[in-house]
Each structure stands twice: as structure tokens, then as C-alpha cells.
Amino acid sequence: MRTFIDIAKIRVKAGDGGDGCVSFRREKYVPKGGPDGGDGGKGGDVILRVDPNMRTLIDYQYKRHFKAERGEHGKGANRHGKNGKDTIIPVPPGTVVYKIIDPNLTGENLKDSRNLEFIGELLEGELVVARGGEGGLGNARFKSSTRQSPRFATQGKKGEELSILLELKLIADVGIVGLPNVGKSTLLSKLSQATPKIAAYPFTTLEPNLGWVPIGENSGFTIADMPGIIEGAHKGKGLGLEFLRHIERTRVLLFLLDATSESPKQELQLLRQEIKEYNPYILQKEQIIAVNKIDLVTGAKLKKIKSELDEPLFFISALENKGLRKLKKALIELFVRQRWKEKSPSSI
Template structure:
């Protein structure tokens, strides 16, 4: 999914370099009639290497270039001179990027650390020169090995947002508003569904100069795991979060049912998501009076098996309590 400069998956075509040919040269020198074989080895072809870069947060730099070719190894030459290796090509990606082979469907690896390097296509080995093949019975071999061809692959680079807390909820549940209040992030906020078309990250400042990262994930709808709405594109971003904060508006017809639907979509996409710590926040609770809030608490105590609290982003109600709960869950 892309919006503006945010690109979280891209397909690329890569080709590593061919190995250089070995040389079949025979030594020639004044006053040396038969110098024997002295052909050098060919150089290695260039690798295609994926490298993690903590300063990148999107795959936008692959938007206008998707074909990458490493350099070929140079051929061997006389005096047993080995050809130069081909130039390696580095593809820098943000942390949390998963690399898949689109031809086989195999997930190759995942980049999670800054500076981490993985060779995704090895350059071909250089051929051996003829001096390797001399023997008492074959003192002047006039042949050498050719270089080995490089590899060619089609890859899918898929980024998963790295955050401590992920906001989960239906479209227009108030996730972007909460993120704008609790962090310094400035997400797009409007009164219509799917206002958010990309994950937004924000740093939540806590007591004593401590902080944690919160991500506003675009809204999930029923059937998202099957690809309805935009859910299919964004459910993967929730996989990286340590804590899932379910945001459900106080004016929902049935809060526990909404929670069950959201939980079911996560389960269908990846059952391991249910192992994450969960917290439910009832947003827009400034609309509720004390009596109505008590009635809702009685129902929620029966229907929801995880901690919950009432908040209002606009009225700044329960925000500090929410920070405290999230911090405690993250640092248990």
C-alpha cells in the first residue's frame, strides 16, 4: 500500500554478477622458450546484498527503480593475475523488512537490526586459470575454466512497522485523534472512514524522560483477513507490536461484539496475534454520564476478558491512566 512517500511493499528484480573467465595464457619471455602455463583466475561476480538501515522508515526509494544488477567479475590474465571481483550492490531497507522470493513463494529472511547484511543473490565464482591444471603428464594445458553465471531473482520486499503499541479498531474509531493527543505525531484526522491510509508512528513521552512507540494502524473491517477493505494490507503491521490497544467508541451499538469481531480478524490472519498483551480503551467517553458508565462497566466485566478503561482524547480524560497501563504492560 502506498500513500505519498509511504511505501511498505515493493517488487524488485535482481541479478548478481557473472564470474570472470580463467586465463589460458602461456608464459612468454625473452630467452625463455617454453615458460609454461601462467593464466590467472577470473574474479568473483558481484553479490546483491540486503542491508538494514535504522534511518529508513519506508521503501519509497525503490518506487522508481526496481531492477538491480551487480558487476561482473573480470577475466584472469597472465602472470597468474586474478581478475577483479565484480561490484556488490547493497539494497538498504528499513528494520522490520521481510524478503520473499516471488517465484517460489518462499520467505527468505527478515532484517531486524541496523547494519545487518544478508546476501540474497550470490555472484558467480570466477573460473580457474590454466596453471591450476598443469601436471607431469600435461605440462602445457591450453584451457581454463569459464566463470559461473550469477543468479537472477524476483523479490518482494515487505515492511512491517516496528512499534511497542499498535492501535487496533474499526475505521473512524478515533485512533488518529488519540495518537495526535498522546504523541507529537500529526496524522490526518477527518470525520469519514479510512481517513488513515498509512501507518502513523508516534513517540509517547512517559515519566522520567522514558518513552515508547505507538502506531496508528489503518482501520480494520469485518472480513479484513480475507482481503476486504484495506485490512489485508495492514494486518501485517500489527504483527510487530508488543501490545495491542483496541480502541472502541463509547457510542458503538455493542462494544463487546466489536471487540470480538476485531479479535476474530486478527485470529484468522495469524493466530499467534492472540498471544500478545491486549488492552481495551473505550474512546469518546466524555459523552457518557456516571450512571451510563456504570451500566457499561457491568456489561463489560461479563463480556470482555481483558483490562479496559474509559478515555476521551478531546477532553483529555483517562490519558495518563492509559499511559500508565501501557507502560506497566510493556515493562512487566
């Protein structure tokens, strides 16, 4: 099973500029022609470009070096060298880009904030991460009234070269958050147009699955099931740490609890605590709480859960399609309300 790759280290080298040319006009009836050396071409850039169809950075676990084309050298007869071709590196939406100050560091030392310099964030479009060198000047550029036959040209400049760290932060309107094997993938498949891998064992979800919930013909929102969070996730235990960063980009947190567990209340407390330890700001987002697997417990157990949590709850069975219509309606209403706020003049 392929694991989700959300961090990659790559080395990029922009193209060097071509050298300027030293040349003189030589024609049958022009024995003493002047300088006609052309300029060198500019080196190609290295560009990161968002590919909306990409979901992970796994490709860059295998290919880690990228080099743009160098510019051609200038030629005689005032012919300039061609510019080098740019190298385009596709990345998923939500990729954050850092310059690595010391590329010799590895592991956790590599990701130390003191070793990283923020370059940019890509939600769409493209970003130049290494610029090609300028081309050198041909000797025709140096002709003057006091220097009729310059016998020199300048060399092209070197293209930029650096190591960069790519970090993917998933973008979704709603993030389903829960412990392993609570039914997140099943819920996603029932609420949206998605077919995630589903099995009855923990950590089936090794990469976030994205689904689309349509609202009418021309609107809708994205929903993602995050891999299960366990106690100590913010310290790197389980799969949680690698995916907590994705929750930062969601607008709404959909906490999914297991009605069959000994204490759904403790589940919710654990989930909130792990998120708080990672980034307390995330808990300021809108939250919806759903209790799954109600088909497997008694009515008395559901009453106990309701009294213990003392928060607005949606009781559902994703497997049996119980309570899903009400939950989906609440998500749609919340999404529409948030979009309205974002577009209102007071939010600008």
C-alpha cells in the same frame, strides 16, 4: 496521498564470475616461459540490508530489477581479475523475504504459499539473496609435471538470478487497533512523539504511524496506530487485510473503542473476530481496552458501556487529554513488566 506499500516483487541478478586467462610468460631472455594466466574475479552479490529509516517498500513499485557487477576476466602475468561490486538493496526493519517459484504468476496467485519459498527475515543487519558466480581459473592453475604448457582456462560461473517477494511486517511494542475514525492517530500523537496526519473522516491513516514513548532518559517503547479495521477485513475488505499482518509483531494490543457508537461492545467483538479469523494466536497477546470520546457522551452512557463490557477499561478523551495519564502509566507498567520477563532466566 501516498498509500502504504508493504509488498513488493523484485528481480535480482548476481554478477557472473570473470573468465580465467590463457597466457604465457613472454620476456626477452625467457623464450619459453610457462603459463601465467590469472583467475577471473568473483561476481558481486545482491544483498538486502536493513535501513532503520525506511518505513515502506514503495520504492520497489518503480524500480524492480537489480543487478550486481560481474567479475573482471583474468589477465596475463598472473594478474587476477577484480571482484565485481555487490549491489545493496535497502529494506525496512521487519522485511520477510521469499523466493518466488513461478515469477509469471500475478496477483493473489503470486502470494500463494505454494509459490513461495521462505528465504529469511530481516529485523537488522543484512541478507545475501543472490550470490555471485566464482571466477574461472587461469591456465597457470593447470600446469603440472606432465602438462607444462596448458592452453586452456575455465569460464566464470553464472551468478544466481531469481525473483523475490518482499513483505513488510511492522515492528512496534504497542499497536492501537480500532475501527475507522475512532481517534487512533489523535491518541498516538498525545501519547508519543509523533505527528500523524489527522482528519475527521475514515481511512485517514493509509500507513501505520510510529511513535516513541520515552521512559526516563535511555528507555522507552514504540507505539503504532493501525489503519482502521472493518468487518470482513480478513477477507480483504477495506484496508484491514493489508495491515492485520503488522499486528503480529506487536507485544500489546491497545483496543480503542468509540464511546459515541451504538455499541462499543459490538465494536470490540468485531475487532477480535477479525483478528481471530486472520490469526488466532494474536489474541494471546496482552490487551488493553480504552474507550475514547467520553467528552461527547453522558455519564449514564459510560455506566452502560462499563456494565456491558465487564472488562477492565480506560475511559479517555484523546482530544481533551482526559484519562491519558492513567492509560499511559498502565502501558509503561505493562511494557516494563514484559521487558523484565524477557530478561529473566526463566524466559531463556
